[in-house]
Amino acid sequence: MEFKNISIGYALTGSFCCFRHSIDQIKKLVELGANVVPVFSYNSQNIDTRFGTASDFMQEVEDITKNKIIKTIEDAEPIGPKNNLDIFIISPCTGNTLAKLNAGICDTPVLMAAKAHIRNNKPLVIAVSTNDALGANMQNIGQMINKKNVYFVPFGQDDYIKKPKSMVAHFEKIPDTIKEALKGNQIQPII
Numbered sequence: 001m002e003f004k005n006i007s008i009g010y011a012l013t014g015s016f017c018c019f020r021h022s023i024d025q026i027k028k029l030v031e032l033g034a035n036v037v038p039v040f041s042y043n044s045q046n047i048d049t050r051f052g053t054a055s056d057f058m059q060e061v062e063d064i065t066k067n068k069i070i071k072t073i074e075d076a077e078p079i080g081p082k083n084n085l086d087i088f089i090i091s092p093c094t095g096n097t098l099a100k101l102n103a104g105i106c107d108t109p110v111l112m113a114a115k116a117h118i119r120n121n122k123p124l125v126i127a128v129s130t131n132d133a134l135g136a137n138m139q140n141i142g143q144m145i146n147k148k149n150v151y152f153v154p155f156g157q158d159d160y161i162k163k164p165k166s167m168v169a170h171f172e173k174i175p176d177t178i179k180e181a182l183k184g185n186q187i188q189p190i191i
Contacts, residue, residue, distance in 0.1 A: 003034035008178065009085040009117055010036045011110040012061075014043035015092035015129035016051045021171035022091045022127070023057070027064050028175060037085065038062070039070040041097065041110045076109045080116030087178055088117040088124050091153065091169065095130030095137040102140040118149065123181040127153040127174060133167035145190070151181040152190050167191075 010026055012019065029036055038061045045054055058069055070076050079085060090097060090110060097110060106112050118124055126144065130137050133155070144150050153169040154177070173187065180187040 003029060003032045003175075003178075006033070006087070006182070007035045007037060007085045009039060009079065009088035009113055010065075011039040011041070011088070011090045011093075011113060012044045012057075013041040013090060013092060013094045013097045013108075013110055014047065015094050015168075016044075016047070016049040018092035018129045018168065018171070019044075019051055019057055023060060023064070025091065025171050025174040026061060029178075030064055032175065035067070036065040037067050037070065038065055039076060039110050039113045041108045045069075045071055070109055070113060073106075073109055073112045076112035077116055079113050080119045083120050085117055085122065087122060087182055088114055089127065089153075089174065089178065090114060090125070091127035091171065091174060092129035093126045093169075095128075095132055095140070098126065098128060098130065098137060098140045098144065101126075102143050121149060123149050123151055123184075125151045125153060125174075125177055125181050127169035127171060127177075128155050129168045131163055131166040134165040145186075151177060151186050153177045154187060154190055156191060 155167050155169045158168040177187045
C-alpha cells in the first residue's frame with residue numbers, strides 16, 4: 001500500500017494515552033509516501049501528562065511530517081477554500097470532539113479543520129478514543145457513522161472490566177481505513 005501524492009490532514013485531540021499509537025501511525029503514513037499535515041487541539045498543544053509533554057509530542061510530529069502543526073482556528077479555516085487535502089483523520093478523537101463534531105460546534109483548530117475539509121465532500125476518518133463510547137457518546141458514534149463521507153477506524157473495548165463503556169480505535173488499522181475511505185468504503189468490521 002502506498003500513499004504517494006496523497007495529502008492527509010491528521011489531527012490529535014486530548015486522549016493522551018493514545019498519542020504514542022497515533023504518532024506511530026503518522027510515521028507509517030509518511031513512510032508510505034503520504035504528505036501528512038498535522039493539526040493539534042488546544043488541549044493537545046498545552047497539557048503535559050504522565051504520557052509526555054505537549055511540546056515533545058508537537059516537536060516529534062513536526063520532525064516526522066516535516067510540516068508545521070496547525071494550531072489555531074484561523075490557520076485551520078483555509079483548509080476548506082484551499083481544498084488541498086485528500087482525506088482528514090482525527091486520531092485520537094475524544095468523546096468531547098466527537099460530540100461537538102456531531103453537533104456542528106467549531107471551537108478548536110481540529111473541529112475547524114474537519115469542518116473545512118468536509119465542505120469539500122472528501123472523506124473524514126475518526127479514530128475514536130472515549131471512556132463513554134457505550135454510554136453518552138454512543139448516540140454520537142451512531143449519528144456520525146450515518147453521515148456522508150465519514151468513516152471510522154475499527155474500534156473495540158479496551159478494558160471491559162475497569163472501564164466497561166470505554167472504546168478505543170485499533171490504531172494499526174489506520175492505513176487500511178484511509179485506503180478504503182479514499183475509495184468511498186467503510187472498512188469492516190467496524191467493531
